[in-house]
Amino acid sequence: NAGVTQTPKFQVLKTGQSMTLQCAQDMNHNSMYWYRQDPGMGLRLIYYSASEGTTDKGEVPNGYNVSRLNKREFSLRLESAAPSQTSVYFCASSENRGRETQYFGPGTRLLVL
Amino acid sequence: SQQGEEDPQALSIQEGENATMNCSYKTSINNLQWYRQNSGRGLVHLILIRSNEREKHSGRLRVTLDTSKKSSSLLITASRAADTASYFCATYSGNAGNMLTFGGGTRLMVKP
Numbered sequence: 001n002a003g004v005t006q007t008p009k010f011q012v013l014k015t016g017q018s019m020t021l022q023c024a025q026d027m028n029h030n031s032m033y034w035y036r037q038d039p040g041m042g043l044r045l046i047y048y049s050a051s052e053g054t055t056d057k058g059e060v061p062n063g064y065n066v067s068r069l070n071k072r073e074f075s076l077r078l079e080s081a082a083p084s085q086t087s088v089y090f091c092a093s094s095e096n097r098g099r100e101t102q103y104f105g106p107g108t109r110l111l112v113l
Numbered sequence: 114s115q116q117g118e119e120d121p122q123a124l125s126i127q128e129g130e131n132a133t134m135n136c137s138y139k140t141s142i143n144n145l146q147w148y149r150q151n152s153g154r155g156l157v158h159l160i161l162i163r164s165n166e167r168e169k170h171s172g173r174l175r176v177t178l179d180t181s182k183k184s185s186s187l188l189i190t191a192s193r194a195a196d197t198a199s200y201f202c203a204t205y206s207g208n209a210g211n212m213l214t215f216g217g218g219t220r221l222m223v224k225p
Binding site: 004033035040041042043044045048058059090092099100101102103104105106107 | 216
């Protein structure tokens with residue numbers, strides 16, 4: 001089992017460019033999450049998907065969109081990147097609701113110039 | 114906003130010593146979880162303690178929960194250089210959708 005995988009590992013964008021971060025899990029989990037981690041801070045939830053076909057906003061959703069493509073895959077899209085979106089992005093999954101253990105991917109480091 | 118706040122923000126100890134990290138939170142919780150993050154890596158789950166539990170052990174880890182004080186502590190006994198990492202507490206309240214809320218973390222350095 002690969003667990004939670006994320007692509008790309010690192011990306012540099014110019015302000016205004018768009019990109020999609022990909023996430024996949026092979027644990028048959030129902031719930032998936034996107035977080036961002038900024039220096040000196042914990043993780044902040046951007047969006048989550050409690051189950052296939054549903055998505056909900058987290059704490060910091062502005063500037064992002066998500067797609068739960070199927071049970072395995074949950075993508076995060078930046079339509080017009082801004083320097084404030086420079087961060088490390090983590091995808092996570094859990095068997096069911098958020099009260100359970102979450103399993104994290106290795107992260108995507110994004111730099112917006 | 115962060116629900117959990119870890120204390121201290123940074124901790125440096127010698128190998129073999131014990132390391133204690135504290136987490137305080139603001140609202141009632143369903144459970145509290147501790148995660149570890151090695152530099153440049155994703156988070157790894159360490160232990161989950163439910164609101165009706167007071168203490169939990171896992172190997173060299175001991176977690177306590179005091180719901181009256183809205184606080185938890187993580188004790189790592191007989192620390193090793195490989196324990197060097199950041200440690201985060203995360204709380205699940207059960208009334209905010211499906212959200213785990215993470216604290217800012219404690220950076221632990223264990224010197225050989």
